[in-house]
Amino acid sequence: MRNPGLFSWVFGALMLGVVTVHADSLTIIVDRSTDNSELYVAGPADTLLALFDVDPSVVPTRDGVVDYDAFSLGTWGIGDALLKHTRVTFNKEQAGFEAMSFMLHPAEDALPMQTPLDANIAIGICSALSSTERYRLNDMTGYVGYFSPQSSAASAIEVVLPAVSQSSLNVTIIDYAQNASSTVVQQFKPGETIRFVISPPARHGALVVSFSLFVLASLLASLWVTIQPHVAEKRLKPLFVKSHRFEDRRASGP
Amino acid sequence: MTQNPDRRKFLVATAAATLLPTLPAFAQGDDQVIVEMLTKHPTDSKLRNVFFPRVTSVQAGQTVLFKATDRSHNSASIDGMIPETAEEWDGRINEDVEVTFDVPGVYGYKCTPHAATGMVALIVVEGEGKLDNLEAAQGVRQRGRAKKVFEEIWEEAAELGFLEPTSS
Secondary structure, eight states: OOOGGGTTSBOTTOOSSOOOOOTTEEEEEEEEOSSOEEEEEEEEHHHHHHHTTOOGGGSOEETTEEOHHHHTTOOHHHHHHHHTTOEEEETTEEOOOEEEEEEEEEGGGOOOOSSHHHHHHHTSGGGSOOTTSOOBGGGEEEEEEEEESSOOTTOOEEEEOSSOOSSOEEEEEEEEETTEEEEEEEEEOTTOOOEEEEOOOOOHHHHHHHHHHHHHHHHHHHHHHHHHHHHHHHHHHHHHHHHHHHHHHHHTOO | OOOOHHHHHHHHHHHHHHHHHHHHHHHTTOSEEEEEEEEEOSSOTTOEEEEESSEEEEETTEEEEEEOOSSSOOOEEOTTSSOTTSOOOBOOTTSOEEEEEOSOEEEEEEOTTTGGGTOEEEEEEESTTTTTTHHHHHTSOOOTTHHHHHHHHHHHHHHTTTTSOOOO
């Protein structure tokens, strides 16, 4: 785990294999780069819309069935609506995210959501159903992706959702930076504000310096333990001898 | 300007990938150039939703076939990114579309549903005044990842020499 600050979080998502989205859970992927940032969110469609305080009517439907034909004009408008009341900051400064795409897939056939590439595939209409299949919003898992031209490579990212969950909620956060990732799960009680802070990734340089200092300190300590008896002997022996002689002189005094 | 070596390699590879499919068209005297609309880049599986090649140079009067190799894609000109006197185009999803480019200039285009995820590309039509709309095209605001992709595209087009003034 790169982020020591995240150790207090529950490590439940260190599961092997593919992370998929389940009911009452959100999965968030952060992809940090030196020149831009991407943020992906996935969860049950109705939960997702409720937590982002968006009316379900933002998703085009026909007689309650999701209208995929309407998605072919682009779905960033839905993504922007989701972000409208959500606070996302880099080091407490507003992060300039705008939506790339929003997509729905049947909950029974949720797509993998483990890497930025998984997320990138999931938000595209090319991975969606053909429009002949009939699904309602509450049968679907929603996926949305955002892009910011700002770097978050060394930033703490804070996300605060506008609404609270009516039930317990697990938020799995997968943080990608410099080809390494860390995963944590944060649990929220019903009615609790959904706020999480993703600590900046530890820098490799800082880690190397810290490790080097630790090794140096260990070497010095072991060296001291090794030579300390000899030094003590050298320093104390003359004193002992002097003292002994003094005692001798006193003993052999007049 | 310093460049990331990986990025430079990527640009060179992309440039090669761009030229290879284009050169036979010229060599055979064929008037049609093919641009494929793909869900996955043919050589880099991490690149999704791409036009291939994404930077193309054609002669005025040549036709480009935008081929719907993968589903859910189309080709449409981007507002403000084609010469003033050129005709816009807006292909249907899942269908091939042919566009003949008569007016020299730079033409930015997109896949409508995937534009914000970065599925955008460029055609440079050779001829007098081909750079007249360059500044206007570069000034068009891009959404989402398209902004980053167009930065790479302009750089790639320059490296390929497509943005040099036409010698006549």
